[in-house]
Amino acid sequence: MLVILALALLPLLSRALDMGQVRQLAVRYNVTAILVFGDSSVDPGNNNILQTTMKGNFAPYGRDFFNGRPTGRFCNGRLATDFIAEAIGFTKQVPAFLDPNLKPTDLLHGVSFASAASGYDDLTANLSNVLPVSKQLEYFMHYMIHLRKLVGEKKANDIIRRAVFVISMGTNDFLQNYYLELVRPKQFTVQQYQDFLVSSMSRDIELMHGVGAKRLVVVGVPPIGCMPLVRTMMGQTTCVESYNKVVVSFNSKVQKRLETIKAALRMKIAFVDVYGVLQKAVSHPMLYDIKETAKGCCGTGVIEYGETCKGLSTCTDPTKYVFWDAVHPTEKMYKIIADEAVKSLSQELAS
Incomplete structure (x- = not known):
């Protein structure tokens, strides 16, 4: 049943279907929530309340977000997970679980536990005093407690089972830990x-x-x-191929392990090739009507991100850029990544 929904989302992303139709499908086929774990690529603002310098809750971040509001997203606008949630019909943005303004009803369609500067290695998060995955999972357990109080244990378990x-x-x-x-x-x-x-x-x-997850989307590195910051640090104007080769190798290992996990746990797991998406945009920018691939939109575009981007001027049109700052993609690229995520999920559900 979910296959039909996932396939229906594809034309939506090209504006062939309206939101109302997709939302009806989401209800009909019991898509319940989106639950997010990770780093700044999917953190909508959990780091805002942490004692860390890894924050993006100030201008010019959020320049193109609703009402031009900086939320903690390391982007000029929305993240890929926001676009996925909107396509399914839940909300136009996935809230941060630690947001003090989070409402109980927000829990029904999912939240993000992600923390900028985190990683698979707990040491990576500890270096920046952010949330390691172990802590993100701990907050997920708190989420389940609140959800059960809100809707009862049976419905809460059903929401988790049908969530993505x-x-x-x-x-x-790699960047903040192994290489530094x-x-x-x-x-x-x-x-x-x-x-x-x-x-x-x-x-x-x-x-x-073990706590009920049946459907999973894993985003590659x-x-x-090709990040402007890395090019600058390595004194190169082109992509640093030695770093990219490490990423290609790692992503390959991730995909192989996911196949093993799928068979062992009988989960539906989709892998999103974000490497391929961004590499294609950098190598063939005209395909996406992009003009700048080597610099970010913030400041000089070659070194600023996070606090060093604070209060700086930005480019006129971020849609012509791959990168918003010297590390993170623009909202336009996150939308393209979201499209790829939906395609990958539909293929997995159809298998």
Whole structure:
């Protein structure tokens, strides 16, 4: 049944269906919620209340969000998970679980537990004093308690069983941890560290499955060698291929492990090739009506992100850019990634 819904979402994303039709399908086929775990690619503002410098709750972040409001999203507008939720018909934005203004009814269609600067490796999160996956899962357990109080245990369990779980992280494990800090390189070769991260991911998925997760979307790591910040740090004007090769290898290992998990746990798991999406945009920008692929829209575009982007001027038209700051994609690219996520999910559900 969900196959029909997922396939119906595809023409919606190209404006062939209106929102009303898709929302009717979402109700008819019992799509319940979207539950998100990860890093800044899917954090809508959980870090706002943490004692960390990894925040984006100030201008120019949110420039193109509703009412031009900075929410903590490291983007000029919405994230891929926001677009997925809107397509399914729940809400135009996935709220942060730690948002003090979160309403009980917001819990019904899902929330994000993600924390910018987090990763599969708990050490990655600890370096920036943000939420490791273990803590995100702990908050998920709190979410389940609140949900049961709101709708009862039977309905709460049904919501979880029919929800789509999303995991999006891994970038910080390499950029902010392995390639900058001394601990992990002394313990692991880069290949061994990839295996360590894949094992950590497996553990997280098994824990999610243990509390009712049946449907999962895993977002791969993007081409970090193409990020403006990385190009600047490495003194290159083109993508740093050595970094990209590591990401390609890691994503391949993730996909192989997901196939094993699918068979063992009988879960529906879709992999989103965000590497391919961004690499295509960087290599063939004209396909997306993009003009700038090497610089972000904020400040000089080559080094600023997070606090160093605070209060800076921005480009005139972010839709012509792949990157919003020196690390994170623009809202336009997140929309394209959301399209890919829906396609991947529909293919998995049809299998």
